[in-house]
Amino acid sequence: MSLFSRWTETLTGLKAQGRFRALKPPRGLDFTSNDYLGYATRGQRTEGQRTENRSQGSEDTPALPSGSLPSALCPSATLTSGLASRLLRGHHPVWDEVEQALAAWHGAESVLVMNSGFTANEGLISTAVEPGDWVATDELNHACIAEGLRVCRPRKFAFRHNDLAHLEEGLKAEAAKRPPGREMFVVTESLFSMDGDLSPLPEIVDLAERYGAHVIVDEAHSTGCFGPAGSGVVDALGLRSRVLATVHTGGKALGVTGAYVCGSNLLRDYLVNRCRHLIFTTALPAVIGSWWLNMLPKVKADDAGRQQLHTNSARFRAALTARGVPALGSTYVVPVVLGDDPRGVRVATHLQEVGYDIRAIRPPSVPQGTARVRISVHADHAPELLDRLADDIAEAVRE
Numbered sequence: 001m002s003l004f005s006r007w008t009e010t011l012t013g014l015k016a017q018g019r020f021r022a023l024k025p026p027r028g029l030d031f032t033s034n035d036y037l038g039y040a041t042r043g044q045r046t047e048g049q050r051t052e053n054r055s056q057g058s059e060d061t062p063a064l065p066s067g068s069l070p071s072a073l074c075p076s077a078t079l080t081s082g083l084a085s086r087l088l089r090g091h092h093p094v095w096d097e098v099e100q101a102l103a104a105w106h107g108a109e110s111v112l113v114m115n116s117g118f119t120a121n122e123g124l125i126s127t128a129v130e131p132g133d134w135v136a137t138d139e140l141n142h143a144c145i146a147e148g149l150r151v152c153r154p155r156k157f158a159f160r161h162n163d164l165a166h167l168e169e170g171l172k173a174e175a176a177k178r179p180p181g182r183e184m185f186v187v188t189e190s191l192f193s194m195d196g197d198l199s200p201l202p203e204i205v206d207l208a209e210r211y212g213a214h215v216i217v218d219e220a221h222s223t224g225c226f227g228p229a230g231s232g233v234v235d236a237l238g239l240r241s242r243v244l245a246t247v248h249t250g251g252k253a254l255g256v257t258g259a260y261v262c263g264s265n266l267l268r269d270y271l272v273n274r275c276r277h278l279i280f281t282t283a284l285p286a287v288i289g290s291w292w293l294n295m296l297p298k299v300k301a302d303d304a305g306r307q308q309l310h311t312n313s314a315r316f317r318a319a320l321t322a323r324g325v326p327a328l329g330s331t332y333v334v335p336v337v338l339g340d341d342p343r344g345v346r347v348a349t350h351l352q353e354v355g356y357d358i359r360a361i362r363p364p365s366v367p368q369g370t371a372r373v374r375i376s377v378h379a380d381h382a383p384e385l386l387d388r389l390a391d392d393i394a395e396a397v398r399e
Contacts, residue, residue, distance in 0.1 A: 018341040019362050028357040031375045031389065036225050036332055037305045038380030039255035039295070083282060087272070090283030098292045102248075102260055105231050105300065107240055110268040113260045113289075115281055117220050117249035118144040120259040123277030124245060125187065125216065126151035127270070134174045135185045136167055138199065140192050142218060154185075161195070164203050171211040184213035185244075190233035191221040194366050194374065196329025198222075201233060205242050214244040221333065224253030225309060229300045254299055256291045258284050309379040312386060316377050319390035325397055332377040335361070336393060337370050344371030350396040356389065 001009070014020040026033075033040070084090040095113055102111040114120035125148030129135055133154045137145060140161045149156055157170040167186070174184055186208045188199045201217065208215045219232040227236035230253075234246050245263035250256035261271065271278060313332040320327050320334070328335045338344045341362045348360035351373065362371045373393070377386070 018345055026357055028352060028355050029385070029389075030378070031356050031358050031381075033357075033376060034221065034252035035255060036221075036253040036309055036376065036378055037255070037299070037302060038378045039253070039298075085279060085281055086283045087279055092283070092286035092289065094286045094289030094293070095283075098289045098296075099260070101293065101296055102262065105229065105296065106235055106246075106262050107231075108262045108264075110265045111260050111262050112268045112271050112278070113258055113284070114278060115258060115284055117218075117247065117251065117259040118147075119277045119281065120247050120249070120261055121145050121218055122148040122151065123275045124247060124261050124271065125149060126277075127275040128216070128245070128267070129154050129183075129185055132179065133183045133185065134178065135187060136170050136213070137186075138162065138188045138192075140195060141187060141189060142193065142220070145187055145189075145218060149187075161192075162197065162199055164200060164207065167204065168207050168211075171207055171213060175211040178212075184208075184211065185216060186213050187216045187218075189218040189220070190226075191219075191331055191333065192329075193221050193333060194335060194361065194372075196327070196331050196333035196335050196374075198233065198331065201237055201239060205239055209242065215242070216244055217246045219246050220249045220252060220259075223248040224299050225306055225332070228303060230302065230306055231300075250292065250295075254292075254295055256295050257288050258292070305379045309377070312379065312381050312383070313377045315383060316375070316381075316386040316390060319387050320393065323390055323394035325390070325394050334375040334377060335372045336375070336397070337372045338397070339369060339371060341371045344373065346399075347393075347396045348373050350399065351392060354392055356392070 011020060086095070099111040099113055102113075103109065114123060121142065121144040125135075125145060129149070129152045131153045133152075134157065135149060135154045136157045136159055137149060138161055139158045155174075157174070159167040159170055171184070171186075178184065186204060188201070188204060190201060191198055199217075205215055207213075217234055219234060222233045224230045224232075226233045232246065232248065234240055234243055245261055245267060247259065247261055249259040251258070261267070309332055313334070316334060317327060317330075320336070325336060328337060336347075338347055341360075344360040344362055348358055351358045358373050358375060360371060361374050366372060375389070375393075
């Protein structure tokens, strides 16, 4: 079989299973993106409006990064930082400012900015964990965590989702026979993006400490949305000093490009020197750092937006329940499980036809037989819109 025939056969098989995917632009009311606080929607303007805002010095226009030259004299100083990795010419003083501001937000020693949440998780795990170490990972952890574990080849224990008894079973067995010089880790998410539920982090940290394991928490879907200043679940629960590291993204609630690892000074230095995902990657443009500095104070001050997000989530979940539609989880990520792939596609298609941007989630993103539509509730969704969506989902599910 030729290479092209192999590819064609694979794609034909995906079509037969109803799992063929294609890129589609946004269309309809946004209930699928991770714009939980609504910043991306509120930030959309025409080019004319952007020009007007710049001329008036709007607070929505990012300032030039500190230490940069005027772009008319040296455009690369503000836009590209040299098109190189951060260890070469790609580092810019703006990232020092961003990392210091983020560390202060979390009350942590240090932060290291990475290009995306996927590379931050994969890079952290594949660098901190070595072959022969032991890692307990929640069975529903994101694919980037699985990739990090695949790269570093540890002894892996996949515990049942949020099952503390199963986790302790694994920790206890490993602690009793741990080889000399080998480390133990527990990796979980604070908010699971496919089931919409929170992990029992205080109990997980207690178990890890009891058996001598380090805890890594992916806070991608909780950053900006929990705690009095929005810094995430770990900080809201007062667990910062008891975890090894947390991973946060900007491309969800914060509405900016990039991600970061939050932890100790020692961890940051180790990643800078050993993490291939940082060493061999072109740095983000410095202008993106100015967006971070512009957005962070807004996120920290937006307790009203966080409260509205959780109020909207509770209202929408109650509306689904009143209409006889069960949903997993307890947060603003609201999955309605439908079972087989074709039914998930039919329900999503119906909702798209009546004006919503809601997509079907199918294996391998979720386990076999649990195809679903996943609704992302945002802070700027009007209450009457949420009620109407609940009606339309109930109708689509019945049909």
